[in-house]
Amino acid sequence: MNERFVEPEQLDHLPADHPEAVRSRRDLRIINAMLGTRRWLEKRIPVGAAVLELGAGDGSMCRGSSWTGLDLAPRPIDLPQACSWVQGDMFDASNWPKVGVIVANLFLHHFNEDQLQWLGQQIRRSCGLFLACEPRRHPLPMASGALLATLCDFSPVTWNDMMISIRAGFRGAELADALGFNSGFRVSETLLGSYRLEVHL
Numbered sequence: 095m096n097e098r099f100v101e102p103e104q105l106d107h108l109p110a111d112h113p114e115a116v117r118s119r120r121d122l123r124i125i126n127a128m129l130g131t132r133r134w135l136e137k138r139i140p141v142g143a144a145v146l147e148l149g150a151g152d153g154s155m156c157r158g159s160s161w162t163g164l165d166l167a168p169r170p171i172d173l174p175q176a177c178s179w180v181q182g183d184m185f186d187a188s189n190w191p192k193v194g195v196i197v198a199n200l201f202l203h204h205f206n207e208d209q210l211q212w213l214g215q216q217i218r219r220s221c222g223l224f225l226a227c228e229p230r231r232h233p234l235p236m237a238s239g240a241l242l243a244t245l246c247d248f249s250p251v252t253w254n255d256m257m258i259s260i261r262a263g264f265r266g267a268e269l270a271d272a273l274g275f276n277s278g279f280r281v282s283e284t285l286l287g288s289y290r291l292e293v294h295l
C-alpha cells in the first residue's frame with residue numbers, strides 16, 4: 095500500500111434513492127460515528143462560522159443556518175430547513191459560496207493528483223480554515239473496517255467502496271502536498287483509520 099490507487103466507487107454511480115445507496119449512506123453514518131468525525135470537526139470550527147461541506151452526501155454533518163452542503167446529489171429530504179444546499183459539481187467554481195471554513199469528509203480520496211491540485215487552489219481562494227477527514231491508507235483500517243462491516247451488516251456497496259477508499263487514502267503529508275499546502279497545516283492519523291488534515295490559510 096505504498097502508493098495511492100484511485101478507482102471508481104459504486105455509491106457514486108447509483109441513483110440517490112436506490113435501496114443499496116440508501117443502505118450505504120446509513121453505513122457511512124455508522125463509520126463517521128465510529129471514527130469520531132463530528133467531534134473532531136466541532137472542536138475546530140469557530141462558533142457561528144460559515145461552513146461549506148464539499149461532497150456532503152446525506153448532509154448528516156451539516157449543522158444549522160451557517161452550513162452549506164455541496165454535492166452532485168439532490169438536497170436530502172431530511173436536511174434541516176436552516177441548512178443551505180447546492181446541487182452541482184465541485185469542479186465548477188461558481189458552485190462555491192465564500193465561507194470561513196471548508197470541510198471535506200470521506201470525499202477527497204476520490205480524486206487524482208491533478209484534481210487535488212485544482213482543488214487546493216480553489217480552497218486557498220475561498221476560506222480561512224480547511225478541515226478534511228479521509229481514509230488512512232494502512233492495513234489496520236482494512237482489518238478493523240472488515241470487522242465493523244461484519245458486525246453492522248454493511249451493504250455490499252459499502253464493503254466494496256470501503257476497501258477502494260482505503261487504497262485511495264492518504265498518509266503523512268500526502269494530502270497537504272497534493273493540495274499544494276507547504277505550511278500552516280497539521281496531520282493526524284488514528285488507529286481506527288481516520289486521516290485528518292487541518293490547514294490555516
Ligand SMILES: C[S@@+](CC[C@H](N)C(=O)[O-])C[C@H]1O[C@@H](n2cnc3c(N)ncnc32)[C@H](O)[C@@H]1O
Nearest residue numbers: 122149150151164165166167182183184199200
Ligand atoms: C463517500 S460519499 C461521502 C459523503 C459524506 N461526506 C459522508 O461522509 O457521508 C462521497 C460524496 O461525494 C459526492 N461527489 C462525488 N463527486 C463529486 C463532485 N465532483 N462534486 C460534488 N460532489 C461529488 C457524491 O455524490 C457522494 O455524495
